[in-house]
Amino acid sequence: MEEQEVKKIHRATKDDDDDDGCQVDHIPLDLTLEIISRLPAKSIARFLSVSKLWSSFTTFPSLINSFASRSSSLPPRLLLTFSLHGKHFVFCFPQNQNHEGFYPPFYSYQITNPKYYGIKLSESVHGLILLRNLVVWNPTLRRLLTFPQPQQTISLKDLPYLGYCSYLGYDPLEGKHKVLFMLRMKYTDQPRVFTLGGQESWRIITKGRCPMHSPTGGYGRCFNGILYYEAHDTDGHRIIMSFDVKHENFNLIKLPEGCYQLPCHMTLHEGRLALVPRSVHFGKLDLYILKNPNRDEWLHEKCFLDIPASVFFNGVTAAGELVFTTAKKESLSIVYFNPSSNIMRVALFEGIVGGDFRRRYGLSSYGDIYNISVFPNHSETLVSF
Template sequence: MSGSSSGEITVPKISDQIPHDLVTEILARLPAKSLARFVCVSKTWASTIRSRDFHNSFVTRSSTRPSILLALSDTHRDRRYSFFSFPISDNEESPSLAYHGYMKRRTFSMFHSVRGLICLKCSSSPVILNPSLRKAVTLPVTTPNLRPEENDRYCYLGYDPIEDHYKVLSIETRLSYRSGTCSFQEIRILTLGEDRLQWRKIEGGRFHFPDSPGTCINGVLFYRAYIKHVGITLVRFDVKTEKFSFINAPNHHLPSRLTDYRGKLAVYGPIRRGFLRLFVLEDTEKNEWSNKLYVMPHSWRDLVPGGDELFDARFTDSGGIVLAPYFTRSERYYVIHCNPERNILERLSLEDPKN
């Protein structure tokens, strides 16, 4: 408010320029679906939303309303993976699936997620996907002089919370199935966010042949691998120091699925006769494991369409389980949410927006 020499009181106009800090603060409070649209508003907004500082701020805020990132595949559409998130907050009274787009299944064969980013294993080079923004970045070819079809390549994404670095680990291996020996192995690593994305060779210790997706917990990347004369084992990779170590399996039949169970590594297999067995690594140094058995309610199968058998299981801090089918014949994407402690059993569905 201001005055004039004639005594008239005038109201100043509101500036059409909102401070950038305020815009960033507002954007960080919005859902991911809105951010995916707002990158088209202007180059400034797009640059802000796609920046590392904004991503860290958004992930930090999201930690107060944690969610599980899922990739659901179908058999009746054009063979694609659709990406969804499911809230696991204890305060969520009516949880629902949020859709984040899809990718053709022929373009990649394996994925795992870290803090909202997804690493995709593709035939030529790894791809990093941010499903919330529906943006994908293809990384440089790891070994341009080698033909991908001659070797098996596994790619993993890890996060170092101390240095705030995302790193992609690439392991290219040639395995002789007759002798069970690894005739060739090359391990490289790439740090995201650098001005020039460039792979570096690192030592991986003994030859090992990865055979599972990975999971990153508190700066440590875990995945399953085969080692000659040892068999199936677990690999532990420290993202900060870039050092490998190996963990003895809890038994000779190590399940292939790895997950984060309340901040600890856990492995599990398929549900058999209504039971889901979980092995939790309680102490890495002492190689101490605990054995947990989840008993599914008798009626849980009534919520599953016929033909859907294998499920990806995720575990919430409140004792709940979220089951997502690897492949579904259903006309709707769905997950099964079960919490025995709270007597919750429900099927959550979502019509495919691209149906």
């Protein structure tokens, strides 16, 4: 099927490809895709602009799956974005290396269309990131997908006043991303869902699969095919909702007493859902671990950190390390802290904000970086839109 599609595209684009000296038709398709799948993601991304034929290769399921299989076997990466003098930049680094304090990025580039990049609504979910205004970003391919706003039973004129919440989840069994949508500050038991790559539009979740609740905004977190997000129940209590991305079932989880009034960061700790308050006071950090989800039983652990007061909490790695960032004019540091072993390590990035970097992009030597976003556990993907 894929080979027939290539032949059709090749015939339609023969004139364009003749100028490029393209000889792909002399190489078997399966061998071509195998060669491409072994290339770095930044090289594959360049194929998008070579010709229509080369661009079409990045949409083939066999290539996407082969690349995903190789990418998943590699150590996870840390994706970093920030702004400086009105320009926006993306960097990708090995997450579990850096014993010497500095290393070059795997890839980096400047964002040329910064319209949607200011506000992120998710972590890196199997290589994709949800941004504001129902936009999904693939940093590897540098592509954006804007979803249509759901219109069934929703008055669009009410959206600016009510607002809405959207969350990105991933089903590892079927390899599908899904976006969950509902109005904010409005109780519902029938959220909407959109499957990426499918032929469908927004669907309403079947009645009876979801308890009545109201989302509060903030990030959703997806672990092992389960999406978690903060909400209120019908009594006005803060809760966590869990959403099975594959089966589209919901479950309500009550918060521990110490988290009722505090915004928290959701993560996994030794395979279980854990909550970390987003504020760190005097080097002390509270960790709430869900012991039994059926009984809403939580464990409370305290961690003591010897880190500067100016750090910002940015999530947790797949290995259970808490991630913090701190930035200065000439450098940016990522602090990793493992609460289980009480071990801390620091990754210092001198080359991405210093003088050489600023001169390369024609930036002034004055001013600090801002809009720093860190995405632990990032994996490269060729998922196209």
